[in-house]
Amino acid sequence: MQFIQLNAPHQIAIETPCVKICVVDPETGFCIGCGRTRGEIGGWLSMSPDERRQVMAELPERVQGLTRRK
Secondary structure, eight states, X not given: OEEEEOOSTTOOEEEEXXXXXXXXXXXXXXXXXXXXXXXXXXXXXXXXXXHHHXXXXXXXXXXXXXXXXX
16 A cells, blocks of 8 residues: 655645556456556545545455456
């Protein structure tokens, strides 16, 4: 898990599951690195902390499913 710094006056750190392997599986629509969809990746900074936590809770199962399928 990483944190990204926003270039904002208060320098807020936002947790991100990004592992810098950004390839979307065409069958599932999930990134093979972090398990997020393109929409989740693109909207990550505008999500509330609760929304991000909810997505992050689903990611291990998504990534595990990708590994089993391949």
